[in-house]
Amino acid sequence: MELILPDKKRSVAEDLRRALGQKVKDDFPTRTAYAVDASIYKIVPQVIVLAESEADIQTTVEYAVRNGIPLTPRAAGTNLTGSAIGSGIILDISRLNRILELNREEKWARVQPGIVYAELNKRLAPAGLLFGPDPSSGDICKLGGMLANNSAGPHTLRYGSVKDNVLALKVLVESHGWLEARSYSLADPRLEGVLATHPALREIMGLVREHAELIRAKRPTVSKNSCGYNLFGLADGLERAVFDLPKLFVGSEGTLGIISEATLRLVDRPNVSATVLIHFRYLEDVGEAVVHLLTLAPSALEMMDSNTLDLIGRNQHGIPADAAATLLAEFDSHQENGDSAKAQAARATALCRKYRLSADPVVAFEQEQRDRLWQARKALYPTLYRYDLRKKPINYVDDVVVRAEQLSELIRYLEEFFKGQRVPVAIFGHIGNGNAHIVPLLDVNDPNDFARMVEGYRDIHQTVLSRFGGSICGEHGDGRVRAEFVRRMFGEELYGLFVRVKQSLDPRGVLNPGVKISDTPFTQHIDYTRLSKACATCGKCNSVCPVYDVFQSEDMSSRGWFEIVTSKDYSYLNSKRVVEACLNCKSCRTICPADVDVSDLILKRRAEHPNRMAGIIFALHARPWVFEPLLKIAARTQPLWDRPRPRAWLEWLTRPLMQRIADTARLPREMILPRLATRHLRDRYPELTTNGRMEKKPGTAYFHGCAANYFDDGVGDAVIAVLRRQGIEPALPPQRCSGTPIQTYGHLKLVMEGARYNLSSLDPYDTVVTGCASCTLMLKDYPRLFEAGPEREAAERLARRVKHISEVAAESKRATTHEGVAPRATYKVTYHSSCHLRAAGVTEAPRQVLAGLPDVEYVEMQDADRCAGGAGTYILKDYDTALKVFERKQRAIEASGAEVVATSCPACMIQLNNGLRGKVRVKHIAELVRESYETANESKVDRPSSKS
Ligand SMILES: Cc1cc2nc3c(=O)[nH]c(=O)nc-3n(C[C@H](O)[C@H](O)[C@H](O)COP(=O)(O)OP(=O)(O)OC[C@H]3O[C@@H](n4cnc5c(N)ncnc54)[C@H](O)[C@@H]3O)c2cc1C
Ligand code: SF4
Ligand code: SF4
DSSP: OOOOOOTTTHHHHHHHHHHHHEEOOSHHHHHHHTOSSSBBBBOOOOOOEOOHHHHEEEHHHHHHHHTTTTTEEEESSOOOOSOOOSSEEEEEEOOOOEEEEEETTTTEEEEETTTTTTHHHHHGGGTEEEOOOOOTTTTBBHHHHHHHHOOOOOTTTOOOOOGEEEEEEEETTTTEEEEEEEETTOHHHHHHHHHHHHHHHHHHHHHHHHHHHHHHHHHOOOSOOOOOOOOOHHHHHHHTTTHHHHHTTTTTTTTEEEEEEEEOOOOOOOOOOEEEEEEEEHHHHHHHHHHHTTTOOOSSEEEHHHHHHHHHHHHHHHTTTTTTTEEEEEEEEEEEEHHHHHHHHHHHHHHHHHHHSSSSEEEEEEEHHHHHHHHHHHHHHHHHHHHSOOOOOOOOOOOOOEEEEEEEEEEEEEHHHHHTOOOOEEEEEEEEGGEEEEEOOOOOOOHHHHHHHHHHHHHHHHHHHTTTOOOSSSSSSOTTTTHHHHHHHHHHHHHHHHHHHHHOOTTTOOOOTSSSSSSOOOTBBBTTTTTGGOOOOGGGGGGOOHHHHHHOOGGGGGHHHHHHSSSEEEEEHHHHHTTTTTTOHHHHHHOTTOOHHHHHHHHHHHSSSHEEEEEEEEHHTTHHHHHHHHHHHHHHHHHHHSSSSHHHHHHHHHHHHHTTTOOOOOOOOOOOOOOOOOOHHHHOTTTTTTTTTOOOOOEEEEEEEHHHHHHSSHHHHHHHHHHTTTTTBBOOOOOOOHHHHHTTTTTTHHHHHHHHHHHHHTTTTTTEEESSOOOOOOOHGGGGGTTTTTTHHHHHHHHHHHEEEHHHHHHOOHHHOOOTTTOOOOEEEEEOOOHHHHTEEEEEEHHHHHHHTTEEEEEEOTTTTTTOOTTTTTTHHHHHHHHHHHHHHHHHHHHHTTEEEEEHHHHHHHHHHHHTTTTTTTEEEEHHHHHHHHHHHHTOOOOOOOOO
C-alpha cells in the first residue's frame, strides 16, 4: 500500500492549520520532539496535530485519507516498538484526557484516551475502584496507547490485560466514520445498524466465520499474546453468538481506527497488599517455586535474572552477590484486615524457604516499603542506560511469552545464547505469565554488534515459536520491530486474513503504515545517532515535567527538549520558544533512571545566549550598596504602590523592560507580591553578621539567600529562632545570591563569581544551614560548576556541609517533641515538597518534622512532589503558565483538607500565597517549628486560624 504524498510538503501543515488553527504544528522543535518514541527508531513527521475534540480527529483523518498521507495516532509515546512515529501526520490525543462518566455500582468508567494510567487510578481511588492492567510505564503511558497495544503489566496475572477489561470503544474508522465498538449479541437489533453503516465489519465477520477453524488452530497456547490482530477473540465471540468488537480494536496499534473513548471494566481496589521479595541462589529452583507460588493466586509474580541484577547494581539495591534470580510476589486482599494477603504472603515465604535462598524473604505491607521493593523493577529498562557509554539496551526481542513453567528453560537457553555472542543481557518480566523481557546491551553503530542483533532477532524469535510454542509478543505490540515476523508467527494463511482485515477497515492504508502489518525489515529507521546518546527516551521525565503537564505536547516536555537541544540541527533561534519554557525545576533530573539532567542541558543552551536585561538586573543585584537602598525605598513605599491602580500602572510601565526578559514576562497587577522588608534580615541581626569580614570561625553559618534577607516573610527570623532553640548561635557571613536565578537566565560568569565568593565566605564553617530549597540545591551543586582542581574540592567540601533547616530540626528531638506539653487540639498541615529540595535529596526530613509537631495533624497531599509553578522568577517570566501549573497543586491542597500548607522554600511561598489567596494559610516549615516551640514554652495555643 504505497502512499502518495502531496507535491508541496508544506501544504499539509498549512491546509490543516486552516481547518484546525494553532493545534497544528510543524516547526523544527515540534517535528524533532515527535520523531521519536521509546523505541530504537526515528522518523521525522511532517506535521503534528494536537487534537482537542472528536471533531479535530475527524477533520485530520478525513484530510489524511483524502490526500493519502500517513497518519499515526499517538498518546504518551512510550511504546518500545516504533508504533507512535511516522512520516506524515502525528495525531496526538493527549489533550483528550477526561473521565466522562463513572458508575460505581456497576464498576465501569467512560474515559478519553489521553488520560495517564496513574492519573486514572488516582481519580478512581476515592470510589474504591481500579483499572487493573498496570504497565510498568504507568506513570506516563496513556489509555489510548494501552488500548492500542493491549498493554499488560505485573498485575495482569490477576486482572488480565487491557483486552479483558474493555466493555466498549468509540472508534473513528477511516472507511465509514464513527463506530460504537461494543460486544453485540448476534440477536441485538443494533448490530444490523452497525453492519449496515460499516460494511467492512460485515466482511470481517464473514472472514472470521469462514476461517474459524484456521484461527483456532493458530491461536497461541500461552497466557498472553499481542501479536497480530485478535481474530481469536472475534472467533470466540462468534461461538458464543456475540460480535465482540472491542477485541478487534484493542491491540490494533492505531492501524484500524482512532479511539476517542473507552468504557472500562473496573475492579475493587484491594484493601491490603503484601509484597514479598525473594532472592534465589539457583535459577532451576525458580521454575519449580513459581509453579507452587501460582497456586497461592498471587496478583503479581515478577522476576529479574542474575545478569539484570548485575547490570542494575546489586549493592545499590541491596541484592545479595550470589542471587541467581530475584522474584517479587504480590498478594491482594479485599478484606478490611487484609488477612488473606498476609496469610498468602506468609505461605509464600514459608514455601520459598524450602529452596536455596541468598537471603531470607522480605515482606512489606506499607505502600512506601512496597514501592521501594518495586523500585528497581519498575525503572529497570532506562536504568540499563547507565551501564555503558556505548552499549545501550536495545529492544528487538523484548517481549516473548512461553508457558510459565518453561520460563527457567527459556532463560537458560537465552543466557547460553547471549554468552555465545558475548553480549550482556538483562532478562526480566512477568514470570507468572511466562512473559520475558529480553534486553541485550549493544553498540548498534558497531557492525559486529549490529550483526549480533540481526542474528539474535531471528534465532530467538524462531526458537520461541518452534521449541517453546510461544508468542513473540506478550504486551508491547508488534510495531515496526516485530512486523516482519508476524507472518512467520502465524503462517501465510492467517497473515493473509490480517491483511484483509486491514484493507477492509483502512482501504487507503493511511493508518500507521509500517506498523504491525508490514514487510519492512526491522532494521529500517533505526536511530543510530540517538542510540549513542544518554537518554533512553523512556518518557519518565515527562510524567513530572510541569510544562508537559500543562501543554500535553511533546515539544513542551523534558524528553522532547533532550531531543531538540541535542539535535545536530539545533540552534537557539530555531528553538528559543522551547528552550526558554523550562522552569528549571529539576524534577526531570530527580526522576531520570538513566541519570540524564535535561534541565542542565537547557541551562547550557541558555548560557550560549544570556538574557541581557536579566544580566543588567543581576549585575545591579551583585552591588548591594546600590541595590539594597533601592529595595528599601521600594519597601517603605510599598503601601502606596502595591494597590490596584498603581499596580496597573506599574505593569504598564515595566512592560517594555519585562519583555526584554521574555515575550511573556510581565509584572501582573493581580499577583500578590511578597512584602518587602524595610529592615533587611542582616540589619535586624547585626550581632550575627561578620560586618563584611570573612572571619575564620568554626560553627554554623546561616546562608539566608536573597528572599529571607529582603522579604518580610518571617522565614529568616524563624530559621534563626529554631537554630537558637537548638543551642546554635548561627553566623550570617557575607554572601551573594546562590546563583539559581542567575543561571536560569544564562549568566554563567556571574554565577561563577557568586559561587567563588560564597565558597570563600562559607569555607570556615562546619555546617551551612539554609532555609531555601533553591539555595540548598545550588550550594550542593557548586561542584558541577568547576573543573577538577582546588575550586572543585572546595565546592565538594561545602556540598557535604550544607543542610536545610528541616534536616537540622529532624536531627534534633527537641525540635519536634515537647515533653510535658499537654496534648492540644490539632490543626491539619500538609506539605508541598519543593522541587529543588527534592533534587537535593531532602524528602523525608520535612515530613518527619511536621508529623512530629505536637499540635499538628500531618496529612500527605496527592501530588506533594509536583512543581507548584513558581520556580523562582518564572512566575514573572510567564505568569499565565505558572498559574496553569499551579492548578493541579491547588486541587491537591484543597483535597487534603489542610488548614496550613507548609513548604521549605520562600520562592514557593510566593507562588502558594498568590495561588491560594488566603484560602489555605502558607507557612515555611521553620515558622511552624518555631510556633510549636513558642506554644510549648508559653503554654499558650497560638494556632493558625482555621479555614473559614
Ligand atoms: C520503561 C518502560 C516500561 C514499560 N513497561 C511496560 C509494561 O510493563 N507493560 C506493557 O504492556 N508495556 C510496557 N511498556 C510499553 C508502553 O509503555 C506501553 O505499551 C503503553 O501502554 C504505551 O502507551 P503510550 O501512551 O505511551 O502509547 P504510544 O506509545 O503513544 O502509542 C502506542 C500505540 O498506540 C497507538 N495509539 C495511541 N493512541 C491511540 C488512539 N487514541 N487510537 C488508536 N491508536 C492509538 C499508537 O499509534 C501506537 O501504535 C513500557 C515502556 C517503557 C518505556
Ligand atoms: S531524560 Fe531520562 S527520564 Fe527522560 S526520557 Fe531520557 S532517560 Fe527517560
Ligand atoms: S527542569 Fe522542570 S520544567 Fe525543565 S525540563 Fe525538567 S521537569 Fe521540565
